[in-house]
Structure formats: structure tokens, C-alpha cells
Amino acid sequence: MYQTIVRDWRNEEVTLRHHKSPISARNLANDLPDEVIDLLLETCRKNTAVFERFFKLKARLLGMEKLRRYDIYAPVAKADKDYDYSKAAAKVLQSFGQFDERFARLAERVFAEDHLDAEVRKGKRGGAFCATSAPDLTPWVLLNYQGKTDDVATMAHELGHAIHSMLAEHHSLFTQHANLPLAETASTFGEMMLVDQLLAEESDAAVRRDLLFKQVDDAYATIQRQAFFSMFEKQAHQMVIDGASVDEISAAYMENLKTQFGEAVEVAEEFKYEWVSIPHIYQVPFYVYAYAFGQLLVLSLYKQFKAEGESFKPRYIQLLAAGGSESPMKILDDAGVNVRTPAFWQGGFDVLSAMVDKLEQMS
Numbered sequence: 001m002y003q004t005i006v007r008d009w010r011n012e013e014v015t016l017r018h019h020k021s022p023i024s025a026r027n028l029a030n031d032l033p034d035e036v037i038d039l040l041l042e043t044c045r046k047n048t049a050v051f052e053r054f055f056k057l058k059a060r061l062l063g064m065e066k067l068r069r070y071d072i073y074a075p076v077a078k079a080d081k082d083y084d085y086s087k088a089a090a091k092v093l094q095s096f097g098q099f100d101e102r103f104a105r106l107a108e109r110v111f112a113e114d115h116l117d118a119e120v121r122k123g124k125r126g127g128a129f130c131a132t133s134a135p136d137l138t139p140w141v142l143l144n145y146q147g148k149t150d151d152v153a154t155m156a157h158e159l160g161h162a163i164h165s166m167l168a169e170h171h172s173l174f175t176q177h178a179n180l181p182l183a184e185t186a187s188t189f190g191e192m193m194l195v196d197q198l199l200a201e202e203s204d205a206a207v208r209r210d211l212l213f214k215q216v217d218d219a220y221a222t223i224q225r226q227a228f229f230s231m232f233e234k235q236a237h238q239m240v241i242d243g244a245s246v247d248e249i250s251a252a253y254m255e256n257l258k259t260q261f262g263e264a265v266e267v268a269e270e271f272k273y274e275w276v277s278i279p280h281i282y283q284v285p286f287y288v289y290a291y292a293f294g295q296l297l298v299l300s301l302y303k304q305f306k307a308e309g310e311s312f313k314p315r316y317i318q319l320l321a322a323g324g325s326e327s328p329m330k331i332l333d334d335a336g337v338n339v340r341t342p343a344f345w346q347g348g349f350d351v352l353s354a355m356v357d358k359l360e361q362m363s
């Protein structure tokens with residue numbers, strides 16, 4: 001099936017439509033230049049040491065000599081601290097307000113209009129999301145709030161989405177929504193603001209550890225895992241065209257995992273078939289780098305914010321207020337964010353590396 005999909009993709013996108021390479025077709029759909037995506041993936045490949053260090057630390061805290069691939073998301077600290085709902089809401093608003101008063105006021109609007117459904121009820125769907133239906137309507141937020149630190153972070157995340165939509169509410173129904181590469185900007189940045197605040201005021205080491213572990217766990221799953229899938233896809237598309245067998249493709253996938261985890265994680269033989277179970281690879285070739293792009297972009301922006309302070313804020317607000325009214329590159333350029341340099345993307349990994357430093361010091 002995969003071989004047929006890859007050949008089809010090549011015939012249509014490269015042979016007929018003359019895209020430079022199989023991934024170029026997706027890059028055009030995302031409105032992102034090939035060089036920027038190459039740079040993103042290259043930076044991820046260069047930074048495998050950050051997560052290797054993280055997994056080694058996790059192994060030590062779990063009392064294992066070496067982490068197995070099965071265990072990489074295992075929880076380490078188990079803080080039993082609960083935040084009651086109104087205290088959590090106040091904390092989120094406070095952390096937004098510390099960044100910019102406008103952010104807090106917009107988030108308050110969601111509460112004031114009773115557009116936030118947080119309670120767990122029988123028959124209610126699980127998870128969390130923010131729904132923006134039209135520019136003249138305050139977005140709706142659904143949560144299933146249960147008082148854990150994670151739940152507070154999710155509240156900040158979904159309210160971040162709502163703020164993004166409200167800052168762009170002067171656009172039309174068709175251009176209000178940020179397009180895919182920028183869609184997680186305000187949500188992830190909102191989480192970072194909250195984490196900063198909680199880390200600064202939280203005296204319970206287990207809570208601090210939980211918070212940092214969650215951030216790095218998420219960053220692994222969203223950035224590094226997805227970037228390595230994309231590298232594999234690039235390779236697999238070429239291999240199929242060169243006539244590779246399924247076994248050869250699986251062997252290449254295993255090599256990809258070894259590059260990704262180095263000596264830090266023991267990868268069992270059956271993981272060579274993992275790629276077979278990733279639906280995106282079949283249904284939407286080269287989709288997954290968008291997750292890595294979005295998340296690393298935010299960490300890099302955050303690094304820029306830390307370096308520049310106040311002068312960063314109006315540019316960041318301008319970026320969000322553009323919604324989906326321009327191409328992502330134009331929006332980023334206009335906000336003075338240069339994603340064409342290796343240093344920008346490295347900045348995101350520097351933030352992660354500093355989190356791992358903190359975790360090492362705590363442990």
C-alpha cells in the first residue's frame with residue numbers, strides 16, 4: 001500500500017506538477033519555503049543530545065539502567081497537588097496579565113460570556129479544545145478540569161487559542177484562523193507563560209518537576225518524534241522509487257530510531273515496524289513536520305522574548321493579530337522573526353536544554 005501511495009505521489013506531484021521533490025508539494029500547501037523546512041529538520045537532527053540527556057535522566061529517576069523505547073513517556077514525579085478551579089483560572093489570568101494586560105482581558109471575556117465548559121459530566125466528551133466559529137463571536141473553550149497541574153496547563157493552552165482568535169477578530173471568517181504552521185503559537189506560548197509563573201512561585205519540588213517533565217515530554221512527542229518521522233518519509237519516498245523492499249524500508253526506519261535515541265534508549269527489534277502504524281504517513285504524506293514547526297517556533301519565539309523583553313511584545317501581538325490573513329512567512333517577516341537562520345531554530349532547543357539542566361539540578 002505504501003509503495004503504491006509513494007509512487008502515486010511522485011507521479012502526480014513531481015512528474016506532472018514539477019515540484020522539486022516529494023516534500024516540496026506539502027511545503028507549498030503549507031506556504032513554507034523548502035529551505036526553511038530543511039533547516040528545521042537539520043536543527044532537530046543536530047540536537048538529539050538534548051533528548052538523550054533527558055531520557056538518561058528519566059532512566060535514573062525510574063531506577064532503570066537504561067530506558068526502553070516502551071518507557072519513554074513514563075511519569076517520573078507524582079505530585080498530588082490539586083488546584084481548585086477558581087484558583088487555577090486566577091493563576092492563568094495572572095500569568096497572561098504579567099505578559100500583557102490585553103491577554104488577560106481577552107481571556108476574561110471567555111469566562112465572562114460563559115463560553116468555557118470545564119466541569120466533568122456524565123456523557124460529556126473528553127479532551128479539550130477551543131472552537132472559533134466566527135469573528136464576531138467570542139470563542140468557546142471545552143475542558144475537562146480535574147485539578148491536576150496538567151489541567152491548569154491545558155486551560156492556559158486552550159485560552160491561548162481563544163486569545164489568538166480574538167486578536168484576529170477584525171479579519172473575515174476566511175482569514176481569522178491562523179494557518180497550520182502558526183496555529184499553535186498562542187496556545188503553546190500561553191502554556192510557557194503559566195509554567196514560568198508556576199515554576200517561580202511553586203515551592204513543592206515534585207510539582208516543579210512534574211511541570212518540567214511534562215514540557216519536555218510534550219516537546220519530544222511534538223518536535224523530535226515528528227521531525228524524525230519526516231526525515232524517514234523523505235528517505236522512504238526515495239527508497240521506494242529506487243525499488244526498496246518493505247524489509248529494507250523497515251531497516252532504514254530502525255536506523256532513524258538509532259540516530260534519534262543514540263545510546264540513551266534501548267529500542268527493541270519490533271520497532272522497525274512502527275512506521276507502518278503511523279496514519280499520517282499514508283493519508284497525508286509529510287504532514288507531521290508541521291507539529292515540529294509549530295512547537296519549535298514557539299520555543300524559539302520564547303527565547304527571543306526572553307532575550308529582548310518588552311520590545312518583543314508588540315511584534316508578537318502583531319504576529320497573532322494577523323490570524324491567517326497572510327502567508328506564514330509574510331506574517332513572521334513582518335513581525336521581525338527570521339526563521340531562515342539556524343540560530344532562530346537553535347534557540348528553541350536552547351530553551352529545552354535549559355529545562356533539562358533544571359531537571360538535572362533538581363534530581
Ligand SMILES: [Zn+2]
Nearest residue numbers: 157161184187
Ligand atoms: Zn492547541
